[in-house]
Amino acid sequence: MxxxxxxxxxxxxxxxxxxxxxxxxxxxxxxxxxxxxxxxxxxxxxxxxxxxxxDKELINLFRMLKEHPEEVERVLKYEIIARDSFKEYKEMNIEHMTEIKRAVRYLYLINSSFAAKGGSFGYGALKKPNQKIFNQDFEKLRDRLKNTYVENxxxxxxxxxxxxxxxxxxxxxxxxxxxxxxxxxxxxxxxxxxxxxxxxxxxxxxxxxxxxxxxxxxxxxxxxxxxxxxxxxxxxxxxxxxxxxxxxxxxxxxxxxxxxxxxx
Known part of the structure; x- marks a missing residue:
């Protein structure tokens, strides 16, 4: 599972x-x-x-995880959870970004925001940052998606x-x-x-x-x-x-x- x-x-x-x-x-x-x-x-x-x-950005994420999981993982490899990084990702113009970079941006914003809404930076004094962007098995996700139709x-x-x-x-x-x-x-x-x-x-x-x-x-x-x-x-x-x-x-x-x- x-x-x-x-x-x-x-x-x-x-x-x-x-x-x-x-x-x-x-x-x-x-x-x-x-x-x-x-x-x-x-x-x-x-x-x-x-x-x-x-949601086009959501579907783009899963399409990239299906087609290019190793590249998504590579871009995320040295990322950190930081308010400045969150702000930078949020203010990016997605029209000038590759599909892979858009997928990374979406993954970062959702997993680093309060209530996973992508709106405001999530933080807390009594819990560590969300580990989802660090602890993904992208190959398993790719294998689960490889025979799936992805629609928008x-x-x-x-x-x-x-x-x-x-x-x-x-x-x-x-x-x-x-x-x-x-x-x-x-x-x-x-x-x-x-x-x-x-x-x-x-x-x-x-x-x-x-x-x-x-x-x-x-x-x-x-x-x-x-x-x-x-x-x-x-x-x-x-x-x-x-x-x-x-x-x-x-x-x-x-x-x-x-x-x-x-x-x-």
Whole structure:
């Protein structure tokens, strides 16, 4: 089980074992909202795999890790976590950068920023700097990605393009009612997503925040409520559990339910 090279807001590090255990048999595995890829990097390879995200810099990172991991590693080899370096990377004009340098920039900014948002330099007196840019096994990441289609399109288009009876979609869209995402995903977008998923030939697993409107949208599907602990805040008292929903268009098997119970 690999860990992804970055963290992202809403990443599925704490839920991925449960999600993987409830996956049905499938030929093609698709993540229309890839993010950090916690679930993808945690599961066994499927015969066909597709990762997609609308964030061009994120997808460029994974494309470079697939095609040029040794060069990404070489550029990062002598990097340090420094506020001045963070500022320099942040102010770079990406239009004048190579794809490899853009990938390094993105990797550095996400892993050196507060809450992995790439906005402000992350620091703390009681913890060491994030070690992800120093402790990557780029060859293993490359091997995991080498037979994967890497897409940069809308999630709606990807679902329609790859939908087949043997396809499993893992959908982790931006949460409803939050403002922490770079790319806006409105209630109308959630309704469109629900409508598309309601008519697919394949199967889907969707994870989302526990919201009254989401429960209403997916009332005709299988819904499980789980509690997840997030700890992005600097204030200890602000770190607490949040309700999330795991929604499917198929019934979980008895075997998978037993696996899930072991994770409780």
């Amino acid at each position: 690999l860990n992804p090279p970055i963290n992202r807001m809403g990443g599925k590090s704490r839920l991925r074992k449960r999600i993987i255990n409830m996956m049905p048999e499938h030929t093609c595995y698709v993540e229309p909202f890839f993010g950090a890829g916690w679930t993808f990097f945690g599961k066994e390879k499927s015969e066909v795999e597709v990762i997609n995200d609308v 399109k809308s999630a709606f288009e990807i679902i329609e393009k790859y939908d087949r009876p043997g396809t499993l979609f893992f959908c982790d869209p931006p949460y409803l009612g939050t403002t922490s995402y770079q790319d806006e995903f409105t209630l109308e977008d959630h309704i469109i997503l629900r409508d598309i998923l309601s008519n697919i030939q394949g199967k889907f697993i969707l994870t989302i925040n526990d919201h009254e409107r989401i429960r209403e949208l997916y009332k005709d599907f299988y819904i499980e409520e789980v509690q997840v602990m997030y700890s992005i805040s600097r204030e200890k008292e602000a770190r607490k559990g949040y309700g999330e929903l795991i929604i499917r268009n198929y019934e979980n098997t008895e075997e998978n339910r037993k696996k899930d119970n072991k994770l409780l």
